Amino acid sequence: MVAWVVTLLCAMTLLPTAANADNPIIQTIYTADPAPLVHDGRVYLYTGHDEDGSTYYTMKEWRVWSSTDMVNWTDHGSPLSLSTFSWASADAWAGQTVYRNGKFYWYVPVKNRTSGAMAIGVAVSTSPTGPFKDALGHPLVENWEIDPTVFIDDDGQAYLYWGNPRLWYVKLNADMISYSGSPAQIPLTTQGYGTRTGNTSRPTLFEEAPWVFKRNGLYYNVFAAECCSEFIAYSTAPSPTGPWTYRGTIMPRQGASFTNHPSIIDYKGVSYFFYHNGALPGGGGFTRSVAVEKFNYNTNGTIPTINMTTTGAPQVGTLDPYVRQEAETIAWESGVESEASSEGGMNIRQIENGDWVKVKGVAFGAGAASFNARVASAANGGNIELHLDSVNGTRVGTCGVPSTGGWQTWTTVSCPVNGATGTHDLYFKYTGGSGALFNLNWWQFQAAGN
Ligand SMILES: [Ca+2]
Numbered sequence: 001m002v003a004w005v006v007t008l009l010c011a012m013t014l015l016p017t018a019a020n021a022d023n024p025i026i027q028t029i030y031t032a033d034p035a036p037l038v039h040d041g042r043v044y045l046y047t048g049h050d051e052d053g054s055t056y057y058t059m060k061e062w063r064v065w066s067s068t069d070m071v072n073w074t075d076h077g078s079p080l081s082l083s084t085f086s087w088a089s090a091d092a093w094a095g096q097t098v099y100r101n102g103k104f105y106w107y108v109p110v111k112n113r114t115s116g117a118m119a120i121g122v123a124v125s126t127s128p129t130g131p132f133k134d135a136l137g138h139p140l141v142e143n144w145e146i147d148p149t150v151f152i153d154d155d156g157q158a159y160l161y162w163g164n165p166r167l168w169y170v171k172l173n174a175d176m177i178s179y180s181g182s183p184a185q186i187p188l189t190t191q192g193y194g195t196r197t198g199n200t201s202r203p204t205l206f207e208e209a210p211w212v213f214k215r216n217g218l219y220y221n222v223f224a225a226e227c228c229s230e231f232i233a234y235s236t237a238p239s240p241t242g243p244w245t246y247r248g249t250i251m252p253r254q255g256a257s258f259t260n261h262p263s264i265i266d267y268k269g270v271s272y273f274f275y276h277n278g279a280l281p282g283g284g285g286f287t288r289s290v291a292v293e294k295f296n297y298n299t300n301g302t303i304p305t306i307n308m309t310t311t312g313a314p315q316v317g318t319l320d321p322y323v324r325q326e327a328e329t330i331a332w333e334s335g336v337e338s339e340a341s342s343e344g345g346m347n348i349r350q351i352e353n354g355d356w357v358k359v360k361g362v363a364f365g366a367g368a369a370s371f372n373a374r375v376a377s378a379a380n381g382g383n384i385e386l387h388l389d390s391v392n393g394t395r396v397g398t399c400g401v402p403s404t405g406g407w408q409t410w411t412t413v414s415c416p417v418n419g420a421t422g423t424h425d426l427y428f429k430y431t432g433g434s435g436a437l438f439n440l441n442w443w444q445f446q447a448a449g450n
């Protein structure tokens, strides 16, 4: 009786969070400064990486993630780091990637080793997931300010904006790695960027993190306002260079991180607002996590107030279990980490007894007959348990994983599946002995009757 009550109370207290939380969208590491890019039907999400236990903006690399449903996010690792820029010494801070003419250009602020100043570098790749290389071998611009955002107007003219404490722009040339004219300041007037009510150390609400885009002929600059803590506000203009009109708050001060960082995209006909907070365990101002919300523009083009949630954006469509899915495609997880795989892409690692991964909205249809997984283990292996709807929900299969003689020595294991029909959240629950059990690269179900 007592045990039953305790179990029920635990279930009532913990399960709503565990079962429904999909925000923040990355849990394997701390992430910050989201910059999404829609390309070829997929959302690529570029972020920074806060080191575990960080007590400053200790950031050494950037990361890439992608999704086609806004809830299951695939880890593409770190194709850009401080070491990409031979002239950079520290501070892998907030950047943005844009696409033009078959190439991806990633603009980032870093500290110039020689001058000691913050500068904007640009890296280039032919793939959205890299690898990226330094396009110039030196800063694109350098004036001690940070937070680049790049916008390409309908006429093909590209603009680089950046700044903290001031707000700058320059016209990029079509090659995206040089500019014409000199950097100019956007006047920070209260008409354009709002009136401070708290600390008056700056002329307006503008703090940092501009994100410029165009919608229905109107130019938007969404930015982090009035540190600390920051809220997210925006201004609009009839041209990419102004004049700007302050439009108010989008996201109030929320979320256990004293910074925030906005970005906005449309994907599959829906508008999304990305930001960061300190919502993960151990999270805070220097251990941040990227999250996302769905929103609708008002009919006059203004942006409504958007609050942080733990549920996040709804899933777009479902996930197909009958094609290869990466083990590092995750809606939520407990206990696992990732690394580059010898077979390409990433695999998950540090899988210990009781760790689990949730994949949301898996469409089994008429039913799955079997399950394959690509595994490696230098230890004794373990088990992959397949559960529906919760980590201890209906078990539809269990795959044993053997020792393979190495953490990157891969083999494919198979096991029968019973009772997986319709659409469910799928939980991989890993069990076995002590310590790291095995690594997992990818998985795939086979449909009954095939
Ligand atoms: Ca673990």
Ligand SMILES: [Ca+2]
Pocket: 326, 327, 328, 341, 344, 345, 346, 347, 440, 441, 442
């Ligand atoms: Ca993989």
